[in-house]
Amino acid sequence: MDMRAETTETLIEQGDILLTEKEFEDFGSLTHIGRRIVEVKYFFEQLQEISSHPSLFQCNLSHISIVGEKRIGLISHFRLKCELCGQHFKVTSDYNKKQTNQIDINTAACSGIVATGVGYSQFEEMCSAMDVPIFTEKYFAKIQDQVFEEWEATAVEAMEVAAKRERDAAFAEGRVKDGLPVIDVYIDGAWSARSYGTNYKALSGVAAIVGRKFGEVLFIGVKNKYCLICARAEKKKETAKEHVCHKKGSSTGMEAAIIVEGFKKSLEMYGLIYGNVIGDGDSSTYAKIVAANPYPNHIVSKIECRNHLLRNMCKKLRTITKNTRYPIGHRKLVTEERIMTIRKVITSSIKENKQQIHNRDESIKNIHADICNPINHGFGDHRSCKDYYCNKDKSFEDSVIPQIENSVFWFRVRVIINSVASNSRSLYEDVDTNTVERLNSVIAKFVGGKRINFSFRRS
Numbered sequence: 001m002d003m004r005a006e007t008t009e010t011l012i013e014q015g016d017i018l019l020t021e022k023e024f025e026d027f028g029s030l031t032h033i034g035r036r037i038v039e040v041k042y043f044f045e046q047l048q049e050i051s052s053h054p055s056l057f058q059c060n061l062s063h064i065s066i067v068g069e070k071r072i073g074l075i076s077h078f079r080l081k082c083e084l085c086g087q088h089f090k091v092t093s094d095y096n097k098k099q100t101n102q103i104d105i106n107t108a109a110c111s112g113i114v115a116t117g118v119g120y121s122q123f124e125e126m127c128s129a130m131d132v133p134i135f136t137e138k139y140f141a142k143i144q145d146q147v148f149e150e151w152e153a154t155a156v157e158a159m160e161v162a163a164k165r166e167r168d169a170a171f172a173e174g175r176v177k178d179g180l181p182v183i184d185v186y187i188d189g190a191w192s193a194r195s196y197g198t199n200y201k202a203l204s205g206v207a208a209i210v211g212r213k214f215g216e217v218l219f220i221g222v223k224n225k226y227c228l229i230c231a232r233a234e235k236k237k238e239t240a241k242e243h244v245c246h247k248k249g250s251s252t253g254m255e256a257a258i259i260v261e262g263f264k265k266s267l268e269m270y271g272l273i274y275g276n277v278i279g280d281g282d283s284s285t286y287a288k289i290v291a292a293n294p295y296p297n298h299i300v301s302k303i304e305c306r307n308h309l310l311r312n313m314c315k316k317l318r319t320i321t322k323n324t325r326y327p328i329g330h331r332k333l334v335t336e337e338r339i340m341t342i343r344k345v346i347t348s349s350i351k352e353n354k355q356q357i358h359n360r361d362e363s364i365k366n367i368h369a370d371i372c373n374p375i376n377h378g379f380g381d382h383r384s385c386k387d388y389y390c391n392k393d394k395s396f397e398d399s400v401i402p403q404i405e406n407s408v409f410w411f412r413v414r415v416i417i418n419s420v421a422s423n424s425r426s427l428y429e430d431v432d433t434n435t436v437e438r439l440n441s442v443i444a445k446f447v448g449g450k451r452i453n454f455s456f457r458r459s
Ligand SMILES: [Zn+2]
Pocket: 053, 055, 057, 059, 060, 063, 082, 083, 084, 085, 086, 087
């Protein structure tokens, strides 16, 4: 292999971009240029265009050779030449960022490096093993800065758009209080380390409020790094009003403070009431929201996760059967089969009432009433049963209830069921943990840009 054929290999600082330029004398000596990552459709279209270039000869792709390459990180600009007619052409491996609004491969690669936590040197080594030349570490840092700036510029707007969607939907559904739209939100923060895993260490100190209807981020804060309230003020060229600024603070419990601040500013920022909080985890954050009393005429309520509520009920029923304080004869009656029957009836009550009744409040009332009966059904008293879950004769004859009716044990069992019934509103909302867990990926996606920067030294 004649390496001298590559006449120049220079690094040029051209404006902000670091270029690697290679000139090749002719195609014959170009024995090795390695691999590149191309945007397949875009690249192919360019080749198609070139292959039918107008000339006096019968030119086609086989007459065209690569005579040079200008490389910006993972993006290559090839210079091509037709050996028959002598025309020159340019093809690019990735689309023009400015024209398409897409993330280019360099930016995408940087995001990937940070998201996976592999780091620059591993990425470089991996690519070199695949014979794909990449950018320098210096350029990597430069892209990260650019991404962060873009993220900062667009995040404020993106959240404003998301808030408007939620607001419009709330009005359309008539969820209004004192003329103000009321919405449900998920709250989450990196306190739920389990969902972020070790690769997301960089996210510690992140907290967000996400609208339930569209699953989009409405408020986000990053400890020591990003304060939405400051960012909005800056964008509007105003001075930020008084707020708990998490850009400066580093106290513990910062995630909860971010969330509370989001609630306190929701009216001012978006004219929205975050009326109900969905979550199965950290109840101390909810307590802090309530204590902050963000809306003078509305108490923020909490929607519990349905599966969580039902799982808890079953667990409590099982526990009580093991408590030797109660007579064995009583405890034996609470069988696994009966527990599952109760659970099943509750689940179908929710479904039935949601489907049949279209008034929210009435539906919730019905669910409450229906949930109090499954315990009778489960223990053989079908007198109050409804057809949709019970096909037995509406009788009492086989019931075991008379054996335990007036005992403390039976009273305890009823309390467990009643506490589920008291959460009828949550049950109606039908939130399951999957939704809550999916939220984490929304945030991760949203802060994709941030992940890059905040994990990198920058400040
Ligand atoms: Zn030609």
